[in-house]
Every structure is written in C-alpha cells, then in structure tokens.
Amino acid sequence: MVEIVEEPAGKDKRKIFRVKKEDLIPAMKSFYDQGYDHLSLITGIDRRDKIEVVYHLHSFQKNEYIVVKTETLNDTVPSVTSIWKSADWDEREQYDMLGITFEGHPDLRRILLPEGWSGYPLRKNYDLSKVQFVNMDEDGNDYASFDPGDGW
Amino acid sequence: METTKPVNKYVELNMGPQHPSTHGVLRLKLLLDGETVKRVEPVIGYLHRNAEKICELDYYCDSLLYFDRMDYVNSLSMEAGFLEAAEKLLGIEPPERAKWIRTIMAELSRIASHLVWAGAYGLDLGMLTPFFYVFDLREQLLNIFTEASGSRLLTNYMSIGGVYQDFNDKIIYMIKDFINSFPKKLEEVFNLFVKNDIFISRTKGIGILEKDVAISYGVTGPMLRGSGVDYDVRKAEPYLMYDKVNFDIPVSYAKDCLGRFLVRYEEMRQSVKIVKQAINKIPDGPYFNPKAKKSLMIRLRGEGEAYGRTESSKGEFGVYLVGDGTVKPYRVRVRSPTFKNLSVLRELGKDVMIADLVAISGSIDLVFGEVDR
Numbered sequence: 299m300v301e302i303v304e305e306p307a308g309k310d311k312r313k314i315f316r317v318k319k320e321d322l323i324p325a326m327k328s329f330y331d332q333g334y335d336h337l338s339l340i341t342g343i344d345r346r347d348k349i350e351v352v353y354h355l356h357s358f359q360k361n362e363y364i365v366v367k368t369e370t371l372n373d374t375v376p377s378v379t380s381i382w383k384s385a386d387w388d389e390r391e392q393y394d395m396l397g398i399t400f401e402g403h404p405d406l407r408r409i410l411l412p413e414g415w416s417g418y419p420l421r422k423n424y425d426l427s428k429v430q431f432v433n434m435d436e437d438g439n440d441y442a443s444f445d446p447g448d449g450w
Numbered sequence: 451m452e453t454t455k456p457v458n459k460y461v462e463l464n465m466g467p468q469h470p471s472t473h474g475v476l477r478l479k480l481l482l483d484g485e486t487v488k489r490v491e492p493v494i495g496y497l498h499r500n501a502e503k504i505c506e507l508d509y510y511c512d513s514l515l516y517f518d519r520m521d522y523v524n525s526l527s528m529e530a531g532f533l534e535a536a537e538k539l540l541g542i543e544p545p546e547r548a549k550w551i552r553t554i555m556a557e558l559s560r561i562a563s564h565l566v567w568a569g570a571y572g573l574d575l576g577m578l579t580p581f582f583y584v585f586d587l588r589e590q591l592l593n594i595f596t597e598a599s600g601s602r603l604l605t606n607y608m609s610i611g612g613v614y615q616d617f618n619d620k621i622i623y624m625i626k627d628f629i630n631s632f633p634k635k636l637e638e639v640f641n642l643f644v645k646n647d648i649f650i651s652r653t654k655g656i657g658i659l660e661k662d663v664a665i666s667y668g669v670t671g672p673m674l675r676g677s678g679v680d681y682d683v684r685k686a687e688p689y690l691m692y693d694k695v696n697f698d699i700p701v702s703y704a705k706d707c708l709g710r711f712l713v714r715y716e717e718m719r720q721s722v723k724i725v726k727q728a729i730n731k732i733p734d735g736p737y738f739n740p741k742a743k744k745s746l747m748i749r750l751r752g753e754g755e756a757y758g759r760t761e762s763s764k765g766e767f768g769v770y771l772v773g774d775g776t777v778k779p780y781r782v783r784v785r786s787p788t789f790k791n792l793s794v795l796r797e798l799g800k801d802v803m804i805a806d807l808v809a810i811s812g813s814i815d816l817v818f819g820e821v822d823r
Contacts, residue, residue, distance in 0.1 A: 309538050310756040335665050339757075341770055341783040354757060354770070354785075358665065358679065361686050365757070384668030387793045395502070410495035410822060419503050420781075 300324045305367075314365045322368050322376050326353070329366065330381050333357040337382035340389060342396040344422045349398055351375050370398070377403040395420040414440025460488060465804075467496050473570060474818035476792075476811070480804070487807055490799035492792055497822040505782040510536055511610050511747040513782065517769075518604040520786070521820040523566045526552075526559035526595070527762040528820075529608040534689050534758030535769040536610055540750050542742050548612040550732045553691045554625065555598070555607060556760075557721040557728075561632075562591045563763035564714045567815045571711070572643065574812035575652050583639045587632065594624050610747060612738025625729055629722050640715055653707035657798050657810035660705065667797070668790040671765025672717065673814060676710035678703040683761040695727045707813040714815075717763075751777055764788050764815050786820045 300321045305314040317325040334355040341352040353366040368375065377400035378385045389400040390409040397418035400406060408415065412432040417424055429445035466477040475496035481489040501520065505513040517532040518525040530552055537544065544552075569584040592602045598621050599607035599614060607614050643649050659669070664677045674681060682699045684692040700716035702709030742750065752773030759768040765787025772781040791814050798810050 308755040308757070309541070310535075310758065312757060337668060338759075338766070339768060339770060339783065339785045341781070343772060343781045352770070354768070358681055363687070363757075363759075382668070383663075383666045384790055384793065387789065391789075395500075410498040410500075412495070419500055420506075424503075 300328065302328075308365070312363050312365050314367060316367045319368050319370050319375060323378070323381075325366070326378050326381055329355055329364075333359050334362075334364065335359075335382075337378065337384050337388070338363075340385060340392055342392040342398050342420070344396060344420065345369075346422055347371075349373055349375075349396065351392070351398065353378070373397060374399045374401055376401050379403055394418075397421065412440050414442050416442040459483060467493075473812070473816045475822075476816060476818065478799075478807075478811075480807075482804070485803055487799055487802050487804060490796060490807065492795055494789075494792070494818075494821055497818045499823065501823045502782045502784060506779060509748045509777055510540065510750050510752060510779060513779065514609065515604075515606060518606055519819055520784070520823060521563070521762060521764065521767075521788075521817050522603055523817060524559050524563035524763050525603060525605050526555045526607060527563070527760065528767065529605070530556045530690065531758065531760040531762060531767040532769050533608055533610060534760050535756050535771045536752075536758075538756035538758055539752040539754065539771045539773055540610065540742075542611045542739050542750070544612050544739055545736050546733055547616075547735045548737050548739075549690050550728055551613050551617055551737065552608055553695075554725050554728045554732075555595075555613075556690070557724050558591055558594060558625070558628075560763045561718050561721050562588050563815075564718050565591075567714065567763075568639070568643070568711075571812045572649075574808050575649055577642070577646065577649060580639055580642045583635075583642065587635055587639070590624075590628050590632075594621060594628065597621050597624060609738070609742070610750065611742025612736070616737040617732065622729060625725065629725050629729070632722055633719060636715075636718060643711070650708065652806075652809055653711060653813070654704075655706050655708075656806050657707045657802070657813060658705050659794065659798060663797055664794065667794040669765070669794050670787050670790065671761070671763070671815075672710055672713045673765065673791050673794075675700065676702045676713045677705045683759055683766050687759065689758070689760055691728065691731075692724075694731070695724050697721075697724050707809055710813045748777060751775055752779065759785070762787060764817070764820070765791060784823055786823060788814065788816055788821045792816060792821055 303316045334357045336356040338356045339354040343350040348369050348371050350369045356363050392398050394408040414432045430442045432440050461482045463480040467475040477493040479491040501516040517528040521528050565584040565588045569581040572580040595605050599605040659677045661677050680701045697720045700713050702713050753775040755772045757770045768785030770783040774780040799807050
C-alpha cells in the first residue's frame with residue numbers, strides 16, 4: 299500500500315505530497331499514470347539532520363503542477379530515471395552538489411564539477427574557507443589540491 | 451598474405467570546449483564512424499560558478515544580480531523569473547505599473563535573445579551576413595535598456611516589489627520607434643535566411659525531435675513548440691500581465707531545425723504584438739511597492755517555499771526558493787531550460803554527420819551562463 303500524504307500548499311499554492319522513501323518509485327509511477335509526464339525539477343535540500351528531495355511534476359494535458367517530497371537519513375534515494383529520462387542529468391547534478399546517491403541511476407557521476415572535487419558545495423557544512431584546485435596526475439585522474447590561503 | 455585489419459572501427463573525437471560552433475564552452479565527446487556520429491556525450495561545467503550557493507549567502511535583493519549573469523543575452527527575463535518566485539515567498543505584490551513595465555522589458559529582452567541566436571545560428575551554418583543585420587537591430591534594444599537601467603547587458607533593472615526606475619517619455623518614444631520599424635527590418639533578415647538554398651538544405655529535415663522524446667527529456671520552449679506541442683507558460687500559467695494581452699503561440703509540426711527557426715522568428719513578431727498593446731496600457735501610479743523600498747530591502751524575511759516559473763526565450767525558467775525566516779534564502783534552485791534542452795542532444799546526435807551536429811546543437815539555443823550556472 300503506497301502512502302501519499304497531502305500537506306498544506308506552499309506560498310505558490312501548489313499541491314504538496316509527501317511519500318516515504320521506500321514508496322517513492324510506486325508513488326511516482328502512479329503519478330506518471332495519472333498524466334504527469336513532465337518531471338520539471340529535482341531539488342535536494344540539506345536540512346542538516348536529513349536530506350529532503352523535492353520533485354516538481356507537471357502534466358501537459360491537465361496543465362497542473364504538483365510537488366512531491368521525500369526525505370532520507372542516509373543520503374540515498376531511489377532513482378526515477380526509469381520513469382522520466384530528464385531525471386538523468388538532474389539526479390547527477392544533485393549528486394554533484396549535495397552528495398545524494400540515487401540508487402539505480404545508470405551513470406552517476408559529477409556533472410558540473412570536475413571528477414576529483416572534494417566535498418559537496420551545497421551542503422550546509424561545506425567549508426568555504428578552503429580554496430581547492432583540481433589537477434590531473436600522470437595517469438589522467440583528477441585530484442584536488444588545497445590552497446593554504448584565507449579563502450572566502 | 452596478411453592484410454591489416456582495422457583494430458577499432460570507431461574513432462573517438464573531442465570537440466570543444468573552445469570550438470567556435472559550441473557557443474561558449476560546450477565540450478562534446480564524439481564516437482565517429484567515418485564522418486557519422488554514433489554517440490555524442492555533452493560535457494558541461496566549464497562556466498560553473500555555483501550561483502545557487504552564492505545566493506544562499508546573500509540577501510534576497512542581492513541574489514537578483516546573479517540571475518542577470520545566468521542567461522546574459524536575456525537578462526531581463528531572468529530577473530522576472532527570479533522575482534516571480536521571490537515575491538511570492540516574501541509576500542510583496544508589485545504595483546500594476548511595474549508589472550506592465552516588466553512585461554514590456556521581458557518581451558524586448560526575448561527579442562534581443564532571439565536576434566542573437568539567429569545571428570549565431572547563421573554563423574554556425576556559414577552565413578556571415580545576417581549576423582551584422584541582427585546585431586544592428588539588437589543595438590536599438592540595448593539602447594532602450596541603457597536608457598532605462600543604465601547598463602547594456604547585465605541590466606539589474608527590476609527589483610523586489612517593482613522596478614529600479616520609472617519609464618520616462620524618452621524610453622516610451624524609443625520603444626514605440628523600435629516596434630514601428632522592427633517588423634519590416636526583421637522580414638529583411640528573415641528573407642536572408644529562408645531564401646538561401648544552403649540554409650534550407652542544411653536545416654530542413656535535420657535533427658528530428660519526436661514529441662514523446664522531447665517531453666520525456668523535459669524539453670521546453672521553442673524546442674518543444676518546434677516538436678508540435680502547443681505549450682507556453684505565458685498562456686498555461688499567466689504571470690505578470692500576459693493574461694491581459696492578445697498573442698498567439700507559434701507551433702511547428704516539422705520537428706526539425708528549420709521548424710525551430712520558424713518558431714523563434716514568429717515569436718519575435720508576437721513579442722512585438724505584445725509590446726504594442728502593453729505600451730498603450732501602462733497605467734499611471736507608483737512603480738514600486740513601498741513595503742520594499744531601498745532602506746527596507748535587506749530586511750525582507752521569507753519563510754516557507756515558493757516555485758515561480760516563467761517563459762524565458764529558451765524555455766521554462768523556474769526558480770524554487772526555500773526560506774527559513776531569516777533575511778537570506780535557505781535554498782535556491784534554478785530550473786534552467788537549456789540544461790534540459792541540452793540533455794536531449796544525446797538522442798538528437800545519433801547517426802548524424804558532424805556538420806549536422808553543429809546545426810542541431812545550434813538550434814538548441816545554448817547559453818552557457820545558464821547551463822552551468
């Protein structure tokens with residue numbers, strides 16, 4: 299039984315639904331079958347003690363826009379790439395910025411930052427005082443080196 | 451006798467990031483069979499500045515600056531997109547005059563963006579002449595932006611609760627002058643394109659994007675309308691004053707590069723139509739909400755969440771803001787249309803010639819400030 303709880307709408311007056319992480323895939327499939335064929339946006343939010351993942355779904359036929367939320371304590375969320383192809387790059391970006399592992403993603407790599415970057419910039423505990431550069435070693439692999447300066 | 455057999459049939463080729471046809475810093479990893487592309491993988495991030503993080507560290511009103519720098523040829527639409535979300539979150543409603551001014555400026559900005567695209571697309575396909583014509587037309591628009599805001603590209607014209615300064619008679623005269631002369635000049639430029647056999651043969655039937663593929667990849671904007679989906683945020687969820695003006699949504703059922711070109715051309719003419727109506731409808735009154743005057747601007751607090759979406763020249767531009775009750779946003783997330791539109795290049799770039807790949811990637815209308823943010 300998939301549990302989908304409706305929450306009070308946000309300030310933009312869009313419907314918000316909350317699902318458990320385990321129910322995410324069946325819940326998303328049921329939304330897809332209801333006509334939400336456009337996954338507009340995936341957002342990860344670092345709530346310090348947990349990570350919240352927000353999906354914005356849109357239906358071209360019904361012209362409706364809804365928000366689906368789930369949360370995770372161990373930084374892993376099932377991937378929805380099997381339902382919407384646009385989830386591919388969005389999930390890679392959220393992995394890149396927040397370190398969320400999307401289980402079942404076919405090619406989970408960093409997308410905007412270089413492969414050797416250390417840390418996840420949109421985490422609240424990311425250390426902005428460190429200045430890092432990514433260099434390439436003799437084998438062609440990236441690695442990060444740190445500048446001892448003051449930083450930001 | 452032994453004959454030497456080719457060890458590997460395919461050749462890997464790196465294209466960009468410093469290639470003139472990649473509109474900035476797009477890098478493509480190609481797998482080639484002769485001159486046919488078997489697989490293409492876009493590599494992005496060379497212009498990444500992490501605007502989302504910078505916005506988290508700044509006041510709401512300061513975040514606006516970074517939105518100018520995302521789509522730098524269409525900065526006024528970007529500002530309208532951010533304010534759509536920010537004003538919902540902060541609970542500040544701009545006065546009607548400001549909304550009309552924003553509508554006009556966003557549409558002029560859309561024209562400027564499409565003009566740059568048309569010129570650059572001509573360059574991609576080996577046509578140098580239209581480039582000079584469109585930049586001459588765009589210069590008139592930049593003069594209007596300069597008169598209104600003081601700067602040409604990164605205008606920072608709109609602000610929370612209104613606009614930075616009011617329209618004066620000179621700006622209104624300049625805009626009227628522009629919209630009267632523009633359609634005729636645009637048609638001249640249009641003829642340079644469509645009466646050129648080389649342009650037609652290089653775009654017609656090239657880069658077919660099917661409707662279901664486009665929807666699955668989250669493609670929006672002229673790319674989606676070029677694939678036969680009649681969808682525009684300005685009609686679907688009207689913001690600013692778009693429900694008070696008459697205009698049409700151009701749709702092409704050809705699904706190819708030429709179709710996308712024609713959609714953008716018609717959009718420019720529709721934008722002129724919108725501006726023509728809007729310029730006569732601007733009411734008198736204040737141009738900013740006194741709740742957000744300059745001295746109070748940094749004290750604005752937002753709590754909750756809001757998602758605002760607008761139609762930029764590239765597609766659906768969405769901003770998702772989460773506030774925690776302080777003067778700075780807790781999380782800023784940008785739905786960049788070109789980021790999604792570029793991801794479909796992996797589908798479009800299968801089994802095409804390298805020269806066609808340039809035509810296809812040009813037709814996406816890439817601006818890397820926005821893809822990489």
